[in-house]
Each structure stands twice: as structure tokens, then as C-alpha cells.
Amino acid sequence: MSMKIKRLLALLLVSLILLVGCDVTPTAPSEKSTSEITDSPTQALTEAPTEAPTEKPTGTPSEDTTEKPTETPTGAPGETPTEFPTETPTEDPFEDGPVFTTDPYTNVDKTEFYENYTPAASASDAYYRTQHNLMSGDITVPDQAPITAEKRPMRDGMYIRNMSALYSEDGDTYYVVDAMGIVVNRIYRDGAYITIEEVAAYVMAFGDIPPNYTSSKKTKPTASPWGEYLRLNHTKFTGNTSKYPYEPELPDISGCGGSTTYYEIDIGTTGTDCDPGYAVTVYNNGTTITRGAARIVYTRYDKNGDHIIDISERYVFYTYNHYNDFQEYLNYEGGWGEMFGNITGGGIISDKYNCNPTPYVEVVRDDFTRPHESIIYLSVEIPYYIHDKYMFVA
Numbered sequence: 001m002s003m004k005i006k007r008l009l010a011l012l013l014v015s016l017i018l019l020v021g022c023d024v025t026p027t028a029p030s031e032k033s034t035s036e037i038t039d040s041p042t043q044a045l046t047e048a049p050t051e052a053p054t055e056k057p058t059g060t061p062s063e064d065t066t067e068k069p070t071e072t073p074t075g076a077p078g079e080t081p082t083e084f085p086t087e088t089p090t091e092d093p094f095e096d097g098p099v100f101t102t103d104p105y106t107n108v109d110k111t112e113f114y115e116n117y118t119p120a121a122s123a124s125d126a127y128y129r130t131q132h133n134l135m136s137g138d139i140t141v142p143d144q145a146p147i148t149a150e151k152r153p154m155r156d157g158m159y160i161r162n163m164s165a166l167y168s169e170d171g172d173t174y175y176v177v178d179a180m181g182i183v184v185n186r187i188y189r190d191g192a193y194i195t196i197e198e199v200a201a202y203v204m205a206f207g208d209i210p211p212n213y214t215s216s217k218k219t220k221p222t223a224s225p226w227g228e229y230l231r232l233n234h235t236k237f238t239g240n241t242s243k244y245p246y247e248p249e250l251p252d253i254s255g256c257g258g259s260t261t262y263y264e265i266d267i268g269t270t271g272t273d274c275d276p277g278y279a280v281t282v283y284n285n286g287t288t289i290t291r292g293a294a295r296i297v298y299t300r301y302d303k304n305g306d307h308i309i310d311i312s313e314r315y316v317f318y319t320y321n322h323y324n325d326f327q328e329y330l331n332y333e334g335g336w337g338e339m340f341g342n343i344t345g346g347g348i349i350s351d352k353y354n355c356n357p358t359p360y361v362e363v364v365r366d367d368f369t370r371p372h373e374s375i376i377y378l379s380v381e382i383p384y385y386i387h388d389k390y391m392f393v394a
Helices: 003-019 034-039 110-115 123-131 196-206
Strands: 158-162 173-177 183-188 234-237 261-266 295-301 316-319 325-328 364-366 375-377 380-382 384-387 390-393
Touching (some): 123 183, 196 295, 196 316
Antiparallel strands (some): 173 183, 234 261, 295 316, 316 325, 375 380
């Protein structure tokens, strides 16, 4: 289609919108407005709202009276606007499920529980499940490679790390957003998780590990009440590139003279086939554990040895070829940064002499819940704004 036709179609579209009164309000009533969202969940731990919310938002939001913008944002000259999905969840993303004050899982039959499994629906639900060594998150064993969002936001040629931190009022629920800034999942403190995505979100949100993890590297599933959902290894990761020159250097890591202490944990996958030193088999079959090469590595202690509690100061990385290459978790569902490291640079896996690790790939830090001047999706620069928590892209 020629540029002239594109311009004509865009002009006709704008005219049509003006004729119908510029009413671009989405029809789904249950989605929270931006102001409601920022007033309800607690922001980043070090950036609390000026006024503490009195209660979680419930019910249907009142009718929006915000004046609609009369100017239509414009993209690059002659470009047809990029289309994005505008569907929103029918349920309120900040509305938890039933709140339990007594234990609903006393004398639960685990076989029946998992035959009819659904993820935990509230923080209290997750808490009581953990008392009985029952899972709270997705129980599908993941493949070795993380699933990345179809459209990962970029600016100035770099991926954007989401700096919004949406917590429930008590801090026990973390709301995970997608690349559009819409809440798509909830992670509960003290809930048990095993997938790459949910474990990364848990570590990012709470700076700690889910309760189905143990520091041991040798515990057997048959010796743990978590059985096939047991995950091993919560230990210090030095990141010493002098000893392991095929590993890329992570930001400010202690093993390379930095002041930040990193820790690592296993991620159980269906098998890692990228390193011949590890068998391609499921991580935990209920009887034995084959640890594989997949790990999450994260910042745990600062230069003073204090636990890092500010989410903005935390890094979370994922590697599935045993530290040869890493991707940064960008704090949204499917948000995985550009891979960097030895294999990316053309080196031979885990080879101390034939290695060429590429450096850490910098990211832009920005808040997905606030309007931005511009953003890049699929290498096409487009301005956008958020209205009533729905994104409209020009």
C-alpha cells in the first residue's frame, strides 16, 4: 500500500472518530483507572504513596468523567498506526479471591488436590497451601528457554525494564503486569512456584525464594514433603570471571570487585540440551532430581551485607546454559532482555580458552504505569499515552 493511501486512510479514521464524538473509552468496565491503580497497591518499597490507601479496590469503578483528549496522537509521517490488542481482563486484576481466616486444607488429599488443581487466588490461600506443602502457582514444568513477550518495549535501541512496583496494601501480593502495563498475574509471598516466569517475579518482588526451595543441592524428592515440586540450591554466586572466563560479568558483582552479592537458585525444566555436560531430562520426576543447567541469579546483599529490599536496586537474571549466557528479567510478563555472554559472542560452551563473552546489555529504566513520551515496538517508534489504564497507540 502506498504512503499516499496510508495517509488518506489515517485521515478518514480521524474524521470518523471526530464525527462520533471522539468517544474512545473502552467498553470493559472492570479495568481500573490509572489513578485507582496508583492509589490502591503500594508502590515500590522505598516510594510509598503520600497517603496510604484505606482499603483494596473492590467492585466496579465509578463512571469515568475524565475529559477525553481531542488531539489525535500522530506517529511518523506517512506511517499507518501500529495496532495493539485492546482487550482487557473481565475480572478486576486487583480483586483477590476468598480470604481465609481458618485453614481450608486440613486433611486435604494431595492426589485429589492436584487432579483438580487451580492456582492460589489470594495471599491467605497461598499461605495455607504452603502449610501443607501445596503449590500456589502454575505447575507446568517449563521448557529451558523463557517465553518472551511478542512486543517488548524499547527506547533508544534498548529494552525497557519496568520500574513500577505494585503491591497489595499488606505487601503480600505482587501484581505482575504485561508489556502493555496491564495486570495479568499475582504472586503471593510465601506461595510455592516453579516456572521461570513466576519464580523470577517472586524473587524480583520479595528478594527471596519460594518456600518449595531449599539451600541444599542434594535433597531428594522422596525426603521432602514437596515431592516433585521441590527445587534445590540457594547459594552464593561469585561470578568470578578470572576463574571462569567464559562467564559474562554481571553488574557490580562481588566476584569481579563489585560490592553486590548475588545468589543463585535452580530452575527445573523439561531438560537443557544446550550443554553436553548435562543430561536432557526432566528436573524432578518425583524420585530423583537431575539439576540441569538452568539457574536464576539475583542480587541479594548490598555492600554492607544488608538484604536488598528496594526493588529498584535488584537485578534478576536467567541462564539456561550454566552461566555461559544470561538474560535480564525486566519485571513484566514475558519481559526478558537481550541475551549476552559466551555463546552469544561465538565462544565454545564452558571453555576457558575458547571463549568470548559479550558484556551486560544495558536497559532503560521506566515505569509502565505512567505515560511516556515515546516507546518502540518492533523497531517502529510511536508516541502513546495511557488513559483509564487502557493503552491507545497512535
